Amino acid sequence: EAGVTQFPSHSVIEKGQTVTLRCDPISGHDNLYWYRRVMGKEIKFLLHFVKESKQDESGMPNNRFLAERTGGTYSTLKVQPAELEDSGVYFCASSPRRLEVDTEAFFGQGTRLTVV
């Protein structure tokens, strides 16, 4: 069974440019999450999809970030325009159920974003 896959693995862009990150969750997982780790800090939640619906986007930093999950399969996270403080590692995770008892999250390898 394929795990959670993310593209690209690395991205270096200039301030002001646009970047789109993609996540393919494990097949059949309705729940998809985006997290981010900036240098020296803990992994922080960005948002949660159930199928194509956003359930919780309380962690999105600002309106420069836009996440979509059309059709309830893969998801994209677009940053436009990118700023220096957006640099970090962006993780996608999926789970078959909500993160209640006995449910673990399966993480992708992450996309390292560097804004210069």
Add this chain to the structure above:
Amino acid sequence: SQKIEQNSEALNIQEGKTATLTCNYTNYSPAYLQWYRQDPGRGPVFLLLIRENEKEKRKERLKVTFDTTLKQSLFHITASQPADSATYLCALPAGGGNKLTFGTGTQLKVEL
């Protein structure tokens, strides 16, 4: 506000010894706590989940305890091996099952 603290200092131990990592939390009443392992350049990988009504849980060389009175979990690796070297993260559920909140992680290095 809710807060999770893990040993910020890296932990270096000798092969064969038991590694003990600590996770303390405040302003939470979690139904469970999870531990993940993260290797450089990789995403976190789930290791163990312990529920609030469980005192201890084991999986092979791993043991987790959960003290809801102290608001603390301890993560033990017995007979440690160099391959156990990684960053270990504790995570608590938040937002009604919408998300996990992570600690900063503790880097473990097991030396020969």
